[in-house]
Amino acid sequence: MAHGGLQSLRVAVMSDESGWHVRRLRRALLARGAALVRCLDLAQCGVATGASRHGLVLPGFGKELPDAVIVRGVATGSFEQVTKRLTVLHALTALGVPVYNEARAIERSVDKAMTSLLLRAAGIASPPAWTTECPAQAQRVVLREAAAGHALVLKPLFGSQGKGLQLVGHVDGRFVPLPSLDAYGGLAYLQRYVPPVSAPGFDWRVLVIGGRAAAAMRRVSSHWVHNVAQGARCEAAELTADLARPAERAAQALGLDYAGVDLIPTPDGPQVLEVNGVAAWQGLQRVTPFDIAQALVDDLLDRKLAAARGRLSA
Structure with a gap:
């Protein structure tokens, strides 16, 4: 899609906080010529079937729909609250708005049991x-x-x-x-549990964008939990085929536009531990040379939005 076709683009970034990730996404969208980028908390969105032709309440968009949506976060809440928030995302997809990632894919990734089942069905190595x-x-x-x-x-x-x-x-x-x-x-x-193959132990986070592995890092920690939020150290890692292939297949199995795929080393090769459908990338950005937010935005606009507009004009 040419940059010139984006001057009127209105994008909603769904997040319950307007922090580092939202700022990076906003900057990347504006760099591509978006006219409006608004951060919406899904908790403030809702349904009002008599208020507009589409029946959704999206603060800042009036009776119109955004041209595209990026899901940066879905806040925790009661079962009923989370169901309503996902209903808004499901409805946007049903109304033809490109949602990145879609609600169905997010549901698969946040449910660890479903993730395990889908990985097994796809023949992707993962711990029992x-x-x-x-x-x-x-x-x-x-x-x-x-x-x-x-x-x-x-x-x-x-x-x-x-x-x-x-x-x-x-x-x-x-x-x-x-x-x-x-x-x-x-x-x-x-x-x-997969025991560490070295001391200190580590796992890999591979970021998949638009079906292709784009970057990788090692998360190193003396503790057996390797999440950056739990104090793990981020190190640049070579994106080998042994990492890229299972990560790409895992994202495909869950139907994700973008994904943070966690892999653990074993004597038989890497195994997929988890697949994150609302993946953070601040730690990965510190050891990655290209702008991750810009890569995500480019994939949304050049692949997903372009395909949606192509279907409308067909």
Whole structure:
């Protein structure tokens, strides 16, 4: 798409905070000639079927729809609140607005059980995982895995940034039982722990944009949790085919326009741990030479928006 066709472009950046990421996206959109870039909190958006032809309430856009939407964040809330926020994104897609990433893809990525199922269905190497509401069944999984010498990571099903993770099973030569699941919504999502191959340990974050791996970094930490939010150190990493291929396939399996794919080294090659559909990239930007926000915006405008406009003119 030529830059000249974007002077009237109006874009909504969905985020519950107007921080570093939103500023970078705004700058990149304005650099491409966008006329209006507005940060919207999905908590402030809603449905009013009699107020406009489309039935949505989008502050700052009146009775019109944005030309495109970038989802930077979906704030936590009650089940009902989050459902309403995703309803707004679903409706925008149904109304023909390019949404980057779409609600369906975000739902797949935030649900770790669904991610595990889709990775397995696509034949992508990933640690074995179990999900159950039954504490006795979950404890049997922990006992069976511990007997085989394995530890398991207990994770919140919808968690992020390495928060709420616990090791259970065979941990440092002793047995650690499953704790109460009350803090986990009465649900156990368990993923087999992959021991580090070096000291300190590390994993990789690979950013996939428009179906192609664009950048990679190592997240290094003496702690077994390697999230940057938990203090891991970011290091530049070569984007090898062994990293790019599974990351691209993982993003495709979940239907994501862009994704932060976390991979862990194993003696048999990298395995995909998690796929993030609302991925932060501040740490990655520090060790990446190109402007990530600009690459995301270029992919949205040149691929997704161009395809949407092509369908309208066909």
